Amino acid sequence: MVVATTAGYGYVHYRFGQIRSVKVQGLRETASGEPMNILVVGSDSRAGLEDEGGRRYGAVGGQRNDVTLIVRVEPARKRVSLLSIPRDLVVAVAGSGAQNRVNAAFTGGPGQLVQTIEQNFDIPINHYVLIDFDGFRAIVDALGGIDVRFPYPARDAKSGLNITEAGCRHLNGGHALALARSRYFAYLRDGAWRSDPWADLGRIRRQQAFLQALVEAALAKGLTNPVRANAFIGSLVHEVTKDSAFRARDVIGLAASFRSFKPSRLGTYTLPVTVPTAHPLGEVLLPKQPDADRTVDRFLGRTAPAAPGAGAGRAPGDATLTVLNGLGTDGLAASTATELRRAGYRIATVGNAQAADLARSQVRYPPGRLADAQALARTLLGGARLTEDPGLGGGALTLVLGPGFSGVQLPAAAAGPATPKPARPKPARPDLRDYDPRPC
Secondary structure, three states, X not given: OHHHHHHHHHHHHHHHHOOEEEOOOOOOOOOOOOOEEEEEEEEOOOOOOEOOOOOEXXXXXXXXXXXXXXXXXXXXXXXXXXXEEOOOEEEEEOOOOEEEEHHHHHHHOHHHHHHHHHHHHOOOOOEEEEEOHHHHHXXXXXXXXXXXXXXXXXXEOOOOEEEOOOEEEEEOHHHHHHHHHOOOOEEEEOOEEEEOOXXXXXXXXXXXHHHHHHHHHHHHHHOOOHHHHHHHHHHHHHHEEEEOOOOHHHHXXXXXXXXXXXXXXXXXXXXXXXXXOOOOOOOOEEEOOOHHHHHHHHHHOOOOOOOHHHOOOOOOOOOEEEEEEOOOOOOHHHHHHHHHHHOOOEEXXXXXXXXXXXXXXXXXXXXXXXXXXXXXXXXXXXXXXXXXXXOOOOOEEEEEEOOOOOOEOOOOOOOOOOOOOOOXXXXXXXXXXXXXOEEO
């Protein structure tokens, strides 16, 4: 038994060591047994990928994060949750000083994407996993395919999806990829083809339901069969990239903790967004505040928002703050500066911001002062976007008041309120429409 156990453990380490690894800047360390946030990127790289007829999946060079998921694993509570970030969401790209779609952040490497997510959404990332088109297809095939129920016949000429009959269908890797990629989903009802008007947001809902089916397949028929489990591990070895700090013992520990996990308990969240009437980047999405911050708080299990009395929003001793009015409301910068002085900030200057297309308030901070910027953002009702500004020095912060700003939340008195009980939110479920595919 000792020899067999040791050999099995050594084999897992050997296989896991074969997975491509990259060093990723900006990842946060986490202790064993503590909650872990894993950034899972679905790359749109078509390199070497062809369908059965020899046609490529679109002539697109390079790679972007076509799908961006954050998987939160909480071993103590036996809880797994997914947060989907739409690919067309406009964010401040870390280290660039500019705004762009979140899928453009990946062009600067995984470290830039990790830092962009943390700076915009205050979500610490502990590990990183990349899967491209071919990898996704290979993983599904290694599990023997998955079963998905289609309420109606469905198609998408761009992704290759073509389901001619309604009902429970068994999808191999190629068909599963066509469903997961579908942004122009259409279904046949009452003799007419109807298009999903939600585009990428509709795709996110279908992907979340699809991932539930994938987890169910992995637990029910994939990883309990030694031969299939070996094929599954083999697909990961060749088709997945991970961060170099993600070790085999981390995965073994998680597998032991979630041996009896039920796919129906998988929590799913999507970042709330709004569609601007016009934007310099074209057809994009913007975070809908304060709903986006509340969703992140629920996903992380925080008692939203963080209580100022507990230290959130406390001014760092050496920070100086410039407050600029980007809304045009008379006296707004001066009154806000007065409130922030009460919170302990040293106000350097107050004035009006230059004309800019702001989606919300903005906190600019010098390199190395992200924590100070996050503390300031937590005092602002309506939230703020965080932007690193290499032109700022020392502890200088700049606050530009923008849309959604409704005041300052001051720290509580020294005694502070009673410590709230940890939040125990019920797992969210994919909000499917009657025509969306779902697990059988």
